[in-house]
Amino acid sequence: MGTVLSQAVSGGQADLDVVAARRRRARLRAVLVVIVLLAAFSVWAVIDGGAQLYLQRFFDGITNGLLYGLAALSLVIVFKATGIINFAQGPMAMLGCYLALTVLEMWPMPVLLAIVIAMVVSGLGGAVLERVLIRPFDPDNHMAIIIVTLALFLGFNALAALVWGFRPLSFPSPFPQGTADAIEIAGARLSYQAIGTALLVVGAVVVLELVLNRTRLGLSFRCVANDVANSRLLGIDIGRTVQFSWALAAAVGTLGACLIAPSTYVDPGFMNKILVYAFAAATLGGLDSIRGALAGGLLTGLSVSLVTGYLPGVGSELGLVVGFAMIIAVLQFKPAGLFGNRAMERV
DSSP states (O other): OHHHHHHHHHHHHHHHHHHHHHHHHHHHHHHHHHHHHHHHHHHHHHHHHOHHHHHHHHHHHHHHHHHHHHHHHHHHHHHHHHSSOOTTHHHHHHHHHHHHHHHHHHSOOOHHHHHHHHHHHHHHHHHHHIIIIITTSOTTOHHHHHHHHHHHHHHHHHHHHHHHOSSOBOOOOSSOOSTTSEEEETTEEEEHHHHHHHHHHHHHHHHHHHHHHHSHHHHHHHHHHHOHHHHHHTTOOHHHHHHHHHHHHHHHHHHHHHHHGGGSOBOTTHHHHHHHHHHHHHHHHOTTOHHHHHHHHHHHHHHHHHHHHHSTTOOGGGHHHHHHHHHHHHHHHOTTTTTOOOOOOOO
């Protein structure tokens, strides 16, 4: 009997290894296809407009892509814990940005400190939202929770307009952003603001990885994200873990909004456009992959920058169309994304 059971377990493990190997090969093929397409387009772009113009658009795409990836990260965090898309993530980040701006106006302080304060308050607000408006619903009733997030989307936009009005406000950059504050590479300008933003985003991702891998709540989050039923059997507090994911996503979203704001204006709807790119990044990278969110953001930023910059008839005003096209293409040809895992169900 013991021998038969051992053989069964070994056979099951072998099947799982085969499935995992197939997934890795499929993921590698998809990534290689994307790299080849991007490289081919880049070669054509250099021939068409020169290396300097291409390099400038490449820098812009990478900078924007990191910010899209950070916004996508906030979507992925909630999705991994709950299986739903938080459509209110953009307005929540927008409110956090307004909060940082208000803190700066009330108490003069370094911009980074105001952003950290806004992140802490936003995290607490996200935790309260989950406890009051999300947890009372059945976790398996995804439609009801999504409707709640859509209601929050509309409510937060209206709240921001009521409190701060529709007048566009400028947000100071935590990094130097003068015309002379840049490094010139082959004729293209790489600003200190872009460099500082990239370093801050990478640092935030590293901190997030440490939180999820080295803290007790982070380990509980990873367990819940993998299997809710087994997590409950292990004694993990599911409600508290999901609340942690909402708080973490709110803080990450606020950081992203505060880094995006210096290059645009702050108004009640300024994060709605970014939310589309964040959806594209999360879909491309995989809605259940944290690292995939950042990779998807980079690919989305590069794609939007190059396509709107080089294809005739596609200007910057059609950037959202490129984002929607990427979402549709990924859902059509690779629904799990480049780094996501396809769900397996017993039928």
